[in-house]
Every structure is written in structure tokens, then in C-alpha cells.
Amino acid sequence: MSKEKEAKSQQKYGKEAFLKAEKNTNERLLLQVLLEDGKSYSKVDVTKIVKDWKQKEVKG
Known part of the structure; x- marks a missing residue:
């Protein structure tokens, strides 16, 4: 990865x-629930948060 891409x-x-960036309604809803107000995230952080949430075992 180039230094510019890595920095971005x-x-x-x-x-x-x-x-605002997410166009898919389902993804927007997921981000609304998973991300905290007032906290900053990198794209890598958000990708990991969403991936981890999707891999969680469903309890029933």
C-alpha cells in the first residue's frame, strides 16, 4: 500500500x-447502531467493527 493510501x-x-457517505440503507442502519457519537474512527476501524459484528454468533 502506498504511503498516501495508508495515511488516508x-x-x-x-x-x-x-x-453521510454510506448509500446502502442497511449499512447506514448498522453504522448508526455500532458507532458511538463523539468518537472518531478510521475506515479500517469501521470495517473491522462491522466485520466482527457480522461474524458474531446469534444467541437464541
């Missing part, structure tokens, strides 16, 4: 920035 992937954004 590590930039931090607030929850609202991710919600």
Missing part, C-alpha cells in the same frame, strides 16, 4: 461522516 486509511472521521 488511517484518517479519523466522526460517525456522521460515515453515515
Whole structure:
């Protein structure tokens, strides 16, 4: 990965920035629930949070 791409992937954004960028309604809803207000995330962080949540075992 180039240094420019790596730096960009590590930039931090607030929850609202991710919600505005996401066009898929299901993904927006998921981000709304998983991300905390007032906290900053990198794209790598958000990808990991979503991936981990999707792999969780369903309890029933």
C-alpha cells in the first residue's frame, strides 16, 4: 500500500461522516447502531467493527 493510501486509511472521521457517505440503507442502519457519537474512527476501524459484528454468533 502506498504511503498516501495508508495515511488516508488511517484518517479519523466522526460517525456522521460515515453515515453521510454510506448509500446502502442497511449499512447506514448498522453504522448508526455500532458507532458511538463523539468518537472518531478510521475506515479500517469501521470495517473491522462491522466485520466482527457480522461474524458474531446469534444467541437464541
